[in-house]
Amino acid sequence: MSRRPEAFILIAQQEWELNLGSNARNLAVEFSKTQPVLYVNPAMDIKSIFKQIKTAHGRKRLKLALGFGEATVKISETLWVHTPQSISHSINWLKSISLYNFLNERNAKGFFGSLKKAIKELGWKNENSVVFNDSQMFTGLFTKKYLQPLLSFYYIRDNLTEHPYFKFHGSRIEPQTIALADAIFANSAYLADCARDYNKISLDIGQGCETDMYDADFSYPEPSDLATIAHPRIGYVGFLTGERLDIDLLEQVANANPSWQIVLIGPEEIMFQQSSLHAIKNVHFLGSKKPSQLPSYIQHLDVCMNPQLVNALTIGNYPRKIDEYLAMGKPTVATDTPAMQMFLPHVELAIGADGYKKAIEQALLPQNPEGRMAAINCAKGHTWEACVKQIYAVQEQLLTTAVSKETVIN
Known part of the structure; x- marks a missing residue:
């Protein structure tokens, strides 16, 4: 068996076609610069069929899941996307552990059966491939059993077991998935520390950001709705x-100083739609914007903020938007x-309304040119290339150790 991988198999949480700007998509592109990559969409489940069947996208996914159409599509010379030709049972609601375990393995068997077929059609061997699993904890539990790759990596970018959907079964399954992996990669030190309780090879590789589109020295036109x-x-x-x-924090900050104009740019979910923020005169909702428009909006803000709820x-979240703010040279709270x-000392950190009020007042003071440039350089240093280099370093160490052990045995 070769001790050098011939391909990377990236098992993703989000569909490639939706193009939501996920870490997995960015990493797949970066991996593909040095080797062939197969990006694997999540399998369609029964619940999704009923939710999406009336949409063109849903009907297309169902046809592929049933075995009709081209399941593996070439994106570039070194990158392919595979949509599993399998349908998973929707089992998250099950309280019976034994029944859940049985159906979860059945889902995984169908998923990996389709994946192995795709790998074979591409002329690769699964035993010579490296799997990089983007927090697909339930499927990931059976990676080595049904795929038997050269190496199996698990990636954590969110504390998903605290999310209601994942909490009941994920709290017992993710630790098992972590323990079975050859190495764990996380995008924050907090998440890497948590993973280390179950797998000693757990590394914080930081976070990449597409900072090339953010140019602090370019003069962007002021958007009309912001003007x-x-x-x-x-x-x-x-x-x-x-x-x-x-x-609640946003409401308190808005009311603390009516002269401050709180500008919220992005799509709203139900809690924001129904919040009393809409009744506050100095709070402005500007709605969703295309990624290419964001530098213009950020540049024409006076202070950028991330009023994160701590729970x-x-x-353990890596706040990716902080890199975007800093790359544009903006004072950030x-x-x-x-x-x-x-991110210290490039941001003003705060807790609670009083802390935010003081931090915003500080951020509104004239910027120091040297400090501004240091903040920009900090953000520009957070690249996907840097993340992948750390992954490759661990991979090389694991493969070298494996070869050394084989040599001793032989």
């Missing part, structure tokens, strides 16, 4: 969800969490 809002503008750019952002789900320590 009508007075200064100072204190803004947040990203998905507005009550699971991760502190709505078990979010405490964020909730003080373990993951934010790495």
Whole structure:
């Protein structure tokens, strides 16, 4: 058996076609710069069929799941996307552990059966491939049993077991999946520390960010919907969800100083839609924007913020938007969490409304040119290339150790 991988198999949480800007997609592209990569979409489950059957995308996914159509599509010379030709049982609601375990393994068997077929069609061998699992904990439990890859890596970018969907079964299954993997990679020190309880080879590889599209020295046109809002503008750019952002904190900050214009840019989920923020005069909702528009909005804010809600789900999060803010040279205020320590001294950290008020006042002061440039360089240093280099270093160490053991045995 070769001791050098011929391909990377990236098992993803999100479909490639949806293009939601996931870490897995970015990593797949970076991996593909040096070797062939197969990005694997999640399998379709019965519940999703009923939810999506009326959409063109849902019907397309169902046809592929049933075995009709091209399941493996070439994206570039070294990158392919595979959609599993299998349908998973929707079992998260089951309280019976034994029944859940039986059906979960059955789901995994179908998933890996389709994946092995795709690997064979590409002319690769699964035993010469490295699997990189993007937090697909339930499927990942059976990676070595049904795929038997050269190496199996597990990637943690969120404390998913605190999410209601994953909590009941994930809290017992993810530790098993972590223990079975050859190495664990996380995008924050907090998550790596948590994983180390079950697998000693757990490494914080940081986070990449597409900072090339953010040019602090370029003069972007001011968006028309932002131009009508007075200064100072204190803004947040990203998905507005009550699971991760502190709505009460935002209300208190807005009311603390009516002259501050709180600008919220991004799609809203139900908790934000129903919040009293919409009744506060100095709070402005500008809705969703295309990624290419974000540099313009960020540049014309006076202060950027990340009013994160601190709970078990979010405490280990790497706040990717901080890199975007800093890359644009913007004064930044964020909730003080373990993951934010790495951004010091380039951000103002705060806890609670009083802390935010003081931090925003400090951030509104004239910027020091040297400090601004240091913050930009900090953000620009967080690249996917840097993340992948650390993964390859661990891979090389594991393969070298394995070869050494074989040599001793022989």
